[in-house]
Amino acid sequence: MATAQGDDGAFMPNPMQQFEIQRYIPWEIGGVDVSFTNSSLFMVLAVVVTSAFLILTMRGHQMVPGRLQSISELLYEFVRNMVRDSTGPQGEKYFPFIFTLFIFVLVINMLGMLPLGHYSFTPTSHIIVTFALAALVFVGVTLIGFWKHGIGYLKLFAPSGVPWYMLLIIIPIEVISYLTRPISLSVRLFANMMVGHTLLKVLGGFTGALGVAGIGPLLLMIPFTGLEILVAFLQAFVFAVLTSIYLNDALNMHDH
Amino acid sequence: MPQATQATTQATEQKGGLPQLNVDDFAPQLVWLALTFGALYWIMARIALPRIADVIEKRRDHIASDLDAAHKFKQKSEAAEAAYKSDLADAKAKAHAIAQDTRDELNKKTDAKRADVDGQISAKLIDAEKRIKSAKKAALKDINVIATTTTKDIVEHLIGNKTSDKDLAKALKSIATG
Numbered sequence: 001m002a003t004a005q006g007d008d009g010a011f012m013p014n015p016m017q018q019f020e021i022q023r024y025i026p027w028e029i030g031g032v033d034v035s036f037t038n039s040s041l042f043m044v045l046a047v048v049v050t051s052a053f054l055i056l057t058m059r060g061h062q063m064v065p066g067r068l069q070s071i072s073e074l075l076y077e078f079v080r081n082m083v084r085d086s087t088g089p090q091g092e093k094y095f096p097f098i099f100t101l102f103i104f105v106l107v108i109n110m111l112g113m114l115p116l117g118h119y120s121f122t123p124t125s126h127i128i129v130t131f132a133l134a135a136l137v138f139v140g141v142t143l144i145g146f147w148k149h150g151i152g153y154l155k156l157f158a159p160s161g162v163p164w165y166m167l168l169i170i171i172p173i174e175v176i177s178y179l180t181r182p183i184s185l186s187v188r189l190f191a192n193m194m195v196g197h198t199l200l201k202v203l204g205g206f207t208g209a210l211g212v213a214g215i216g217p218l219l220l221m222i223p224f225t226g227l228e229i230l231v232a233f234l235q236a237f238v239f240a241v242l243t244s245i246y247l248n249d250a251l252n253m254h255d256h
Numbered sequence: 257m258p259q260a261t262q263a264t265t266q267a268t269e270q271k272g273g274l275p276q277l278n279v280d281d282f283a284p285q286l287v288w289l290a291l292t293f294g295a296l297y298w299i300m301a302r303i304a305l306p307r308i309a310d311v312i313e314k315r316r317d318h319i320a321s322d323l324d325a326a327h328k329f330k331q332k333s334e335a336a337e338a339a340y341k342s343d344l345a346d347a348k349a350k351a352h353a354i355a356q357d358t359r360d361e362l363n364k365k366t367d368a369k370r371a372d373v374d375g376q377i378s379a380k381l382i383d384a385e386k387r388i389k390s391a392k393k394a395a396l397k398d399i400n401v402i403a404t405t406t407t408k409d410i411v412e413h414l415i416g417n418k419t420s421d422k423d424l425a426k427a428l429k430s431i432a433t434g
Contacts, residue, residue, distance in 0.1 A: 021281040033283040040288035047296045054304040061311050076308045096301035128282045132289055
């Protein structure tokens with residue numbers, strides 16, 4: 001494997017190399033590795049780009065919005081309506097959190113599309129990052145559920161109007177589906193981002209390796225790049241929608 | 257840099273798996289995720305989102321107040337139209353009344369004049385009739401005299417006798433009555 005990779009490395013870039021963490025500034029505090037890595041760089045970039053865009057485009061306070069201001073307002077209204085539709089008036093105060101989640105994932109996914117050679121990186125293609133976000137949502141939603149309904153939140157697992165012998169089957173299923181939420185939420189995003197980017201890197205590698213014939217994979221890359229942009233948006237949206245739905249469960253329980 | 261890349265590549269090779277599953281890389285990613293996500297949440301919740309909400313709300317208010325103003329203006333114009341219509345109707349009624357009054361007055365005047373003229377005419381008629389009557393009477397008297405003299409002349413011519421006025425008158429009378 002070592003030799004194969006060495007040979008390939010000269011001939012064609014390894015498509016998995018883009019997922020490697022590179023420590024730009026190695027740093028350790030109290031035995032914890034807090035190095036500034038390529039992942040950190042892209043997360044910081046996402047924060048800077050998002051904040052700068054949303055604040056600068058709204059600087060004019062235009063009554064009739066320009067193009068850029070319209071984009072900010074559209075993003076705002078889009079997430080706001082989504083939160084309102086799925087959680088009702090009680091979810092209003094969690095809107096900033098869901099908006100942050102959506103825009104953070106969206107911008108990171110999009111920044112990962114930038115063709116920056118081996119500097120290019122997508123933090124959301126790392127399971128640890130998506131799992132941390134999903135875990136944050138899971139823990140937060142569970143705490144809100146118990147805080148709002150007390151021990152009654154456990155009724156979420158036992159829908160009313162179901163005969164007791166059915167509950168023997170339904171309760172374990174509901175508990176498992178509840179506990180697997182953070183896993184499905186994080187794996188969905190991570191897998192989508194990783195597979196899409198790997199595919200683009202593989203096609204890109206072929207383009208370089210095949211010389212003139214590389215026009216084939218290059219042409220193929222055009223629709224796949226468009227598709228990957230769609231996936232980047234869609235996955236951010238799905239993440240935010242599922243968070244809203246989970247939040248709705250915690251706020252309003254099931255209305256079975 | 258090449259050394260670092262080589263090092264990481266070697267690390268990946270040693271683990272023999274995905275770079276995503278390299279446990280050594282978890283800590284820095286989690287730390288920076290917490291930092292950046294926290295910072296972004298703070299900026300969004302405190303600065304960016306309230307500003308957008310403010311602009312959208314202001315616009316909504318502006319549109320609402322504009323619509324309100326338009327509604328008020330519409331009501332005003334409708335009221336003005338109604339006032340105009342009622343004024344028009346009043347004016348029409350007044351004009352009618354004035355026309356009627358004038359007509360009535362003129363009618364009265366002409367009636368009075370007519371009555372006056374009628375009176376004058378009938379007085380003149382009566383006067384004329386009187387005069388005609390008296391003229392008739394006079395004429396009739398004259399006729400008698402003329403007839404008597406004429407008859408006397410004719411009789412004298414025919415008979416050659418002088419007739420007495422008494423006989424003549426008798427005869428004439430009998431003819432006139434007969």
